[in-house]
Amino acid sequence: MNLHTIVIDGQKIPFRDGQTIMEAATAAGIYIPHLCHNPEFKPHGSCKLCTVKVNGRNGAACTFHAAIGQEVQNNTEELNAARRSITEMLFVAGNHICPYCEKSGDCQLQAMGYFLGMMGTQLSYFYSQHDLDASHPDVLLDRDRCILCELCVRASRDVDGKNVFTLSGRGFGTRLIVNSSSGLLKDSSIEATDKAVDVCPVGALLVKRKGFQRPIGERVYDQREIDEVSLEYDQAIMGGDHG
Amino acid sequence: MSLSDTERQTIEGIVAGYWGKPTKLLQCLREVQQEFHHVPREAMALIADGLDVPPGQVQSVTEFYTFLSTEPRGRYDILISDSITDHMLGSRELAGYLCERLGVKPGEIRSDGLVSVDYTSCTGMSDQGPAGLVNGYAITRLDRSRIDRIVALVNGNAPLSQWPREFFTVEDNIRKGGLLLDGQFNPGSALKWTLMRGLDSTFAEIEKSGLRGRGGAGFSTSWKWRFCYEGPEEDAFCPVDKRQQIQRFVICNADEGEPGTFKDRVLLQSYPHLVFEGMTMCAALVGARQGFVYLRGEYLHQYQHLLKVLDERRRLGLLGSNILGREGFDFDIDIHLGAGAYICGEESALIESLEGKRGIPRNRPPYPVTHGYLGQPTVVNNVETFAAAAKIALYGGVWFAGQGTEKSKGSKILSICGDCTRPGIYEYPFGTEIAEILKDCGAEDAFGIQMGGPSGTFVSNREFSRRLAFEDLPTGGSFMVFNSTRDVIDIARNFTHFFAHESCGFCTPCRVGTMLLKNMLDKVWAGHGTAGDLRALTAISQLVKTTSHCGLGQTAANPILTTLNRYPELYQSRLKAVSFEPGFDLDAALAPARQLTGRDDAYAHLEQEGP
Numbered sequence: 001m002n003l004h005t006i007v008i009d010g011q012k013i014p015f016r017d018g019q020t021i022m023e024a025a026t027a028a029g030i031y032i033p034h035l036c037h038n039p040e041f042k043p044h045g046s047c048k049l050c051t052v053k054v055n056g057r058n059g060a061a062c063t064f065h066a067a068i069g070q071e072v073q074n075n076t077e078e079l080n081a082a083r084r085s086i087t088e089m090l091f092v093a094g095n096h097i098c099p100y101c102e103k104s105g106d107c108q109l110q111a112m113g114y115f116l117g118m119m120g121t122q123l124s125y126f127y128s129q130h131d132l133d134a135s136h137p138d139v140l141l142d143r144d145r146c147i148l149c150e151l152c153v154r155a156s157r158d159v160d161g162k163n164v165f166t167l168s169g170r171g172f173g174t175r176l177i178v179n180s181s182s183g184l185l186k187d188s189s190i191e192a193t194d195k196a197v198d199v200c201p202v203g204a205l206l207v208k209r210k211g212f213q214r215p216i217g218e219r220v221y222d223q224r225e226i227d228e229v230s231l232e233y234d235q236a237i238m239g240g241d242h243g
Numbered sequence: 244m245s246l247s248d249t250e251r252q253t254i255e256g257i258v259a260g261y262w263g264k265p266t267k268l269l270q271c272l273r274e275v276q277q278e279f280h281h282v283p284r285e286a287m288a289l290i291a292d293g294l295d296v297p298p299g300q301v302q303s304v305t306e307f308y309t310f311l312s313t314e315p316r317g318r319y320d321i322l323i324s325d326s327i328t329d330h331m332l333g334s335r336e337l338a339g340y341l342c343e344r345l346g347v348k349p350g351e352i353r354s355d356g357l358v359s360v361d362y363t364s365c366t367g368m369s370d371q372g373p374a375g376l377v378n379g380y381a382i383t384r385l386d387r388s389r390i391d392r393i394v395a396l397v398n399g400n401a402p403l404s405q406w407p408r409e410f411f412t413v414e415d416n417i418r419k420g421g422l423l424l425d426g427q428f429n430p431g432s433a434l435k436w437t438l439m440r441g442l443d444s445t446f447a448e449i450e451k452s453g454l455r456g457r458g459g460a461g462f463s464t465s466w467k468w469r470f471c472y473e474g475p476e477e478d479a480f481c482p483v484d485k486r487q488q489i490q491r492f493v494i495c496n497a498d499e500g501e502p503g504t505f506k507d508r509v510l511l512q513s514y515p516h517l518v519f520e521g522m523t524m525c526a527a528l529v530g531a532r533q534g535f536v537y538l539r540g541e542y543l544h545q546y547q548h549l550l551k552v553l554d555e556r557r558r559l560g561l562l563g564s565n566i567l568g569r570e571g572f573d574f575d576i577d578i579h580l581g582a583g584a585y586i587c588g589e590e591s592a593l594i595e596s597l598e599g600k601r602g603i604p605r606n607r608p609p610y611p612v613t614h615g616y617l618g619q620p621t622v623v624n625n626v627e628t629f630a631a632a633a634k635i636a637l638y639g640g641v642w643f644a645g646q647g648t649e650k651s652k653g654s655k656i657l658s659i660c661g662d663c664t665r666p667g668i669y670e671y672p673f674g675t676e677i678a679e680i681l682k683d684c685g686a687e688d689a690f691g692i693q694m695g696g697p698s699g700t701f702v703s704n705r706e707f708s709r710r711l712a713f714e715d716l717p718t719g720g721s722f723m724v725f726n727s728t729r730d731v732i733d734i735a736r737n738f739t740h741f742f743a744h745e746s747c748g749f750c751t752p753c754r755v756g757t758m759l760l761k762n763m764l765d766k767v768w769a770g771h772g773t774a775g776d777l778r779a780l781t782a783i784s785q786l787v788k789t790t791s792h793c794g795l796g797q798t799a800a801n802p803i804l805t806t807l808n809r810y811p812e813l814y815q816s817r818l819k820a821v822s823f824e825p826g827f828d829l830d831a832a833l834a835p836a837r838q839l840t841g842r843d844d845a846y847a848h849l850e851q852e853g854p
Contacts, residue, residue, distance in 0.1 A: 045606050046750050051790045058789050065607040083787050089755035123759060124778060124826030148748070167748075168303035170584070171603075172758040174748030179299030181288060 006070040008052075015066035022050060022061040025074070026234045031227040032074055033083050033115065035090075035108055035201055036149035037062040037206035039237045041158060047090075047114065047149055049083050080116055087112050088121040093172070095127065095144035098203075102211030103203030105219030109147060130175065135186035138208050139197055146176050146204035156196035164188045164196060176204070246285045254286045258293035265296045266617075268304055268599030272311050273540070273582055277379065281315040296599065307601040307747075309363060309583030310379065310540050317352050317359030319397045323375040323385075326365035326502040326661045326735040327693075328723055334373035336552060337385050338362065344394045358397050364585060364741060365502035366541045369660035369723070370416050370667050378403060379543045382410050411544065415509045416667030419683065421654040422646060423517075423630050424670045430516040431561050431833040433636040437524050438569055442637075446528050450631060451640025453652030457627035458496060458588070459695060459719030461651075464628055467612055471620045472529045475613040491531040492621040493574075494521050495629055498539045498593060501696035502584035502741060503721035506656040507626035509668050511538075511545055514630055519576060521629030523561065524636050526574040534576040535616075537593050540583050549578055585745035589793055590623040592747065593613075603749045604793040625719070627656055647673035651712040659684045661692075661724035671711055678707040686724040687702075691731070696721035697738035698798035701731075701805040731806045731813050732768055735751055738802035739764050746795060753796030756787035760800060766826065772818050780806065 005012045006021070008030055015024035020043060025032050036047035045063035052061045052071040061074070073079060090109060098104050130143035137157060154178075156164040164185075168177040180187035190196065193209045200206075217221065220229055246254070257274045261267035271290055275282050282290075282305045291298040305311045323329070323338040342349055342360050352359040368374035371383040377393075382402065389410065396406055417424060435551055437445045446465065455461040474489050495518060499507040510518055522534045524716070537801045538546065553576055556562040566572040583589050587596045591605035594616050605611075615621025624632075630651060644652040651673035660666045664685030671680060681689050691703045695718035702709060702716065709715050723735065743761040748754040763780045766772050784800035784807075791797050807814055830849045837847050 043606070045792065048751050048790045048792070060792075065608065082790055085783070086751050086790065089751055089759070092759075093751075093755045102315040122775075123783075124762060126758070147751075148754075162298055163299070165295070165602075166299035166303050168299070169306045169748065170308075171744065172754055173306075173745040174754060177299055177302060179297050181298065183302070194562055 004068050006066050008072040009074050019066050020065050021064045024066045031231050032061045038158055039234050041154040084116040084118050088123050090147050092123045092125045101203045102206055104221045105216050108201035111221035115226045133185050135184040138192040139190055140206045140208055142204055145202050147202055151199045152196040155199045159195040162189050164190045256290050263295055265294050265598045268294055276311050282311045287830055292544045304772040311582055319358040321360045321377050322363035325362040327734055328369040330370040330374045337373055341390050367505040367508050369503050381544045386668040407750050418667040419669040421670030428517050433520045433633040437636045445636055448635055448640040450851035452635045452643040454631055458625035463712040468529050470612040471622045474620045490619045491529055492616040493526045493531045493534040494623045495522055495536045496623055498537050498581050498588040499627050500588045501721045503660055503696050503723045504658040506658045506668055506720045510630055517630045517633050518626055523574055532573050536578045537577055538580050540581040586747045603747050648712050650714045657722045659722045662726035663724045673712045675711045677709055685795050688726045689724050691725050693723040694718050697741050703809050731810050735802040736764050736768050736805045742799035750792035753791040754785050757799050759783050767817050771824050773824050
């Protein structure tokens, strides 16, 4: 196995052939912000939170392959400002109801906002209308809170083997749809225990009657910042040797 | 709504033609749409079963492409081209007149279900606009009298076949030829030369010609073909005989969606043999057996014509098995129709679309040249690139490289439109000055040009000594002229709306950012902008440009950035003196309250003017 190195923010990092910048960074204990990436699934590259500068050019760390000679900028003011704007975009595109959302405190979008120092936004909200799907006895789909990361799409297809979700539409009208004859969750094979539900980083897919089992104040990101939690989680998935 | 037995049978008949072929999903949906003026929910299940795709994919593909719909459109579905050059020819007023005469609103269907009218992105008729589409077929040179006649034909329920032919006439308007457009081309002659000279020597000619992709990006054609032949790195060490078994594909990108360009339409109309011959020659060089022409849906009127030419080529022994009698030289070409999605001009999105999916650009690497259609090595080239390659096979690389500049060899075909007296097709050697082109096309009072369409650059009249070249002003073909009566912000706004409409929606910066830019620019355009809005507009533009997934997002802010950079004073003059103005109309937001209380007096309105 060949072991080479790249440089991230001045620090030499080893990588293996075929690894992405994100994988190499995670293995080395460097956090690169991300929402649509999860090492359990094929890299996707749509949220663009993980944008880094590779030899002066922007790229998504989760899909960009590490290669000899790369100088990567990650934790810089410029990149974090861009990430903050992208996070703001996700907030204004949906209808995120943090103060009374069941996922508050466990939500990665909210945690990302705090981590990047987002104090609100100057961008105009779209207040777009989305259909709520409450048809299923155990699982709720609230498209208002969906950030279109496609983690549920990938999890349902690749782990649950059910292919319940897909993205439909185009551009700003893109939305999550359910792969069933009626288009409703109740006619799909989804279950509350599915990976697709568990992997949702926001409050778009929720298990009914569980929302407030753990009180606010005791939730994941009430205690720790997302960089710490995320690194720990991703490294655990990548295995003992982180890679 | 439930399908009748006959409707069900019709759908089953259509599906049967594509049985078990998931890659044909888009083609199948186009047919269903044509027949039913939408894709009924029940049909989706039948299609999913028949083509062996998940039902969700049928819905998601239907909802991705503009020419497909889940809700019924009119039996006459009229779309008016919304390019800036159509606007300049009065398309918006004409569309208003058409809607008024028909008693329908844009974007809606008339209550009797007979007709619907909407806008669509540039239909590739900018030299003969205002233009549009009726049930997918191009109509040109619209004016009030034509609209009157169309209204009568629609209301009289006249089938399209009975409409006057001149409505559907599409002119070539070739004004100036050059290396590609001049001279006769005998079908088969370039292929004969290719075989006579030998594949290696022909490849050397392509190399020598310095040909670069004509779609705009300008990647070296010989490199692309070589990478395709060599295939993925993991196959590099496989024995030569295995390399010959690798399935490879040649795709002609005729998804000419950049507003203002139409030269590929003319090449396909009047030089189809040249294009197909270029593809066949490429197939011989890279070792491909199957080719596709991805024809944009707007060019449906060319479909039958192209099928005929392909048939003719099969008869001439220029397609099919043992081409020109050469044992094992097998290649054929299919035509795949798009359905209204600019993004499918991006090569990896085009391949996704060809595979029957939504046109979402792939993550790269790997590139299509090694992992393209069905994951196999694939050459995707522009129509003009294939035409040039065929001519190079015939006349040699030196002949071709005799024109142009050091980094841009040969000639470029331009589609010229806008404020000029002779719009149409012009071929120029690379290196030609913009001023010379403007003189030729009769642009007397040009204030600026848009080079390369909305994703290109605005060039002001202070820069007309710049040159047509990859190293200075590259273009896929679009060349729009604007005179001094035009409003720069109008132009930027039209382009910005275009990108917001065409964003595929995959990545956050483009999906949300293009819509933000649209709304912010609208605010400035309407006279409600402030200095803060311009700062925000610049910041979001930069973000969309630098963090988007593909070329669409990376260029979507160019219209704003290039005009803001050249004409800051024009933007400044639109601003309000206040430092902040809300992004939404407060008074309009009170409309539901007024409606509920039945009031519309002066006290039920907010004062609109700020201090």
